[in-house]
Amino acid sequence: MNKTLTALALCLGLAAMSSYAATPATATSGAASAPAPMAPMAGETKKEVKADLKAQTKQADGDYKAAKAKCKPMKGDEKKACTKDAKAAHEKALADIKAEKAAAKKS
Numbered sequence: 001m002n003k004t005l006t007a008l009a010l011c012l013g014l015a016a017m018s019s020y021a022a023t024p025a026t027a028t029s030g031a032a033s034a035p036a037p038m039a040p041m042a043g044e045t046k047k048e049v050k051a052d053l054k055a056q057t058k059q060a061d062g063d064y065k066a067a068k069a070k071c072k073p074m075k076g077d078e079k080k081a082c083t084k085d086a087k088a089a090h091e092k093a094l095a096d097i098k099a100e101k102a103a104a105k106k107s
Contacts, residue, residue, distance in 0.1 A: 049104045056097050064090035 067086035071079050 046104075053097055053101055053104070056100070057094070060090060060093035060097065063093070 064086055067089065068083060071082035071086060074082055
């Protein structure tokens with residue numbers, strides 16, 4: 001039980017660190033928080049917005065790949081929990097990017 005909690009805490013910590021690295025400095029920090037969708041800044045072209053969203057997607061995919069790699073040496077329930085957390089963090093990041101795309105389209 002204690003190993004499972006330790007592994008889960010490690011996975012959550014790594015996910016939080018990868019999310020923190022991907023967030024702008026002005027975003028609020030927190031283990032479960034991700035960057036809020038942002039509307040394009042004044043003067044930012046559609047090409048710049050598209051390139052930024054593409055970079056964010058690439059970052060989210062890289063973070064997911066790294067999180068899954070951290071789960072590989074684990075076994076059993078620890079590995080399942082770690083993989084599940086990594087997938088959930090990735091899906092949340094992609095949902096946030098999708099919301100940003102929708103906000104950019106509105107503007």
